[in-house]
Amino acid sequence: MTPAVVARVAGTSGEREFLDELIHHGHFLPSGEPGVYGRGMTFEDVRNRFDNLVTSVSTADSPETPRFPPIIPKRTLEKAGYLKSFPQLCGVVYSFAGNEAAALDVGERATRGDDWSHHLSTTDVVLVPAACYPAYPALALRGRLPGGGSTLDLGGCYVFRNEPSGDPARLQMFHQRELVRVGEAEEVLAWRETWMDRAKKIFEQSGLDATLAVASDPFFGRGGKLMAKNQRDQGLKFEVLIPIASPHPTAVSSFNFHQDHFASAFGIQLHDGTVANSACVGFGLERITLALFRAHGMDVRHWPKDVRKQLWPKADGSLRRR
């Protein structure tokens, strides 16, 4: 591990304190690995309630709601250009395809806690790095887009990032509630704009101190600095930032204009045969849930009345029983 990675895995004292509090209240269940936690019943209830809040807003778009598993073909990740930008974050699935003797050695080494990785080889699948990746090839397969393009609500998908961290808000796998719009540049940009307004309102109603700001992705290495600058200069990425446990506010939601990046890579065409544009909107559900606990306290029964009403609408009996 580099010194930067060692520091990241240790976490700041504020991050450690918040993590301890989450564990103490049964919201996070430690696994022994940084960034990998089970979640308690109340945490999951809040996460699902916020997810429902997004659903109540997204229905206005009448989106299609397909669902994708957390793995995609390795070739899809390659075609999307992910490895040129974020090789450090990828997750490639390896498995065992050896003979009886090798299997025996794997079993014995595993029991002792010794390394058995030399017995493994790559499979053809990788973990999904962002919920929208599987959607583009699926859209392309259907042929040209209808007039007006397509809107997808992909639900809360598990995505993977190889970044073990002591910050409880930085998980190795988390639920990204993602929506995708594919069509002409103008309609795609207008849709992203609408969602920035919608998100602002959702976070306001949730009693969270949210700031919208231009942002960039964590591109790898020195060359990545230029890519990040270009992304900012062109306003391709915006994020909503909310204070959680880190010294600086944490990104909990992003609004991304891809231009024709994905449509070109996978061959998504408008109804007239020209290449489409795309945008996506993502909500990091665990981060938002953590922000809610941070802002309103560890016991949901003591959360502000307005926030509770928002997340547990009156019609639902569970509010009273809490």
Place this chain on the structure above:
Amino acid sequence: MTPAVVARVAGTSGEREFLDELIHHGHFLPSGEPGVYGRGMTFEDVRNRFDNLVTSVSTADSPETPRFPPIIPKRTLEKAGYLKSFPQLCGVVYSFAGNEAAALDVGERATRGDDWSHHLSTTDVVLVPAACYPAYPALALRGRLPGGGSTLDLGGCYVFRNEPSGDPARLQMFHQRELVRVGEAEEVLAWRETWMDRAKKIFEQSGLDATLAVASDPFFGRGGKLMAKNQRDQGLKFEVLIPIASPHPTAVSSFNFHQDHFASAFGIQLHDGTVANSACVGFGLERITLALFRAHGMDVRHWPKDVRKQLWPKADGSLRRR
């Protein structure tokens, strides 16, 4: 690939026909990789409805409902003894930790579709092979069990099996709805018995032709044959089998008595300090959904009235709107 694997990936003609039908009706969205599919809106609706059916039955147990992500520490898989039994099915996450030059090579090779796996190294996480694996270390951390033990409903978790297949019912990642009972041997066995009865009823009400039978796990290699025989002889595993698209009925649900295997491995103690026993019940949600489409047809509007009533109860408006 061995000849057996080549045949498995090709699938039987019945499996290919069923897969084509699923794709034609928008229930499965092909990714290009066998065993990896997106699912359409109707498929997901049915899957969630069946999941709700299990919930309506499981509430009688007043289970805790923690949730776990689809990755666990590699050490957890090792301690559970998984690699001694099923090395061929494991999924270990690899990633990139190289320098700028290596990253450049990864990007270029990936663009060309060339191999870049020599730049990858193992991380400390693996994919969850069965939904209950993360639950045991979490239970152990809480200290001794309360009198009467513990019951968990883990919801529909994504689990991974490295077995690419042309059979649409054999997915590389799928939702396993799993429930776990930890306590004394007798209470754990009685609970498993109760669930075999409950499952029989659920499948009957869903209009599925279900058979309960003693079963064994797919242990690796020649040595695995003896382990499978022991498992059968001791009645440790039962499965519900339903015809889907394969020549033989497909296992859609299993009922497993682990004796003290997991409790010993992770140190789960009864209230008196002796080692606990455990059992789990799993429903393969995609397989069950496929079985429903196979039995009742591709168009849910034409499903038998009784089955529709079961999955879309009257109280819910969505039945009428269908």
